[in-house]
Amino acid sequence: MSLEKKTTTRYVSEYEYEATNPGGNLVKIDMYPDEEKKAQSPMELLLSAASACAAVDVVGMLKKKRKAIADLTIESVGQRKETHPRYYTHIHLQFKLVSPDTTEEELAKVVHLAVSKYCSVASTLKGVAEITHESIVNSH
Numbered sequence: 253m254s255l256e257k258k259t260t261t262r263y264v265s266e267y268e269y270e271a272t273n274p275g276g277n278l279v280k281i282d283m284y285p286d287e288e289k290k291a292q293s294p295m296e297l298l299l300s301a302a303s304a305c306a307a308v309d310v311v312g313m314l315k316k317k318r319k320a321i322a323d324l325t326i327e328s329v330g331q332r333k334e335t336h337p338r339y340y341t342h343i344h345l346q347f348k349l350v351s352p353d354t355t356e357e358e359l360a361k362v363v364h365l366a367v368s369k370y371c372s373v374a375s376t377l378k379g380v381a382e383i384t385h386e387s388i389v390n391s392h
Contacts, residue, residue, distance in 0.1 A: 309366035
């Protein structure tokens with residue numbers, strides 16, 4: 253397995269771009285104002301990437317423990333610097349799990365491991381943005 257990853261981003265119009273990977277999978281990106289949005293902005297994609305990356309690890313660990321997952325939602329909130337470059341200084345990930353057999357403590361443990369140890373996106377952001385997390389379990 254190659255450690256190198258590649259994407260190609262193409263200008264579509266003044267506020268629209270498309271990114272593809274070598275397999276041809278397409279992600280639309282735009283910089284329209286919120287009321288005209290058709291896709292996520294690059295900074296929104298970064299939040300989505302952090303939550304999706306951690307979610308993959310959380311699900312993997314819960315499945316190893318043979319836990320049932322009815323639903324998992326991650327809300328990502330990023331706080332940005334006010335001046336340019338306006339990078340994230342703080343990212344908060346809230347994991348909401350619906351599971352009949354997972355406790356709050358079990359979810360908290362796997363979320364902590366996912367965010368602090370296994371998630372490549374969160375690890376890439378370490379030292380730039382403080383990443384915090386919380387977890388909530390609902391049994392139904």
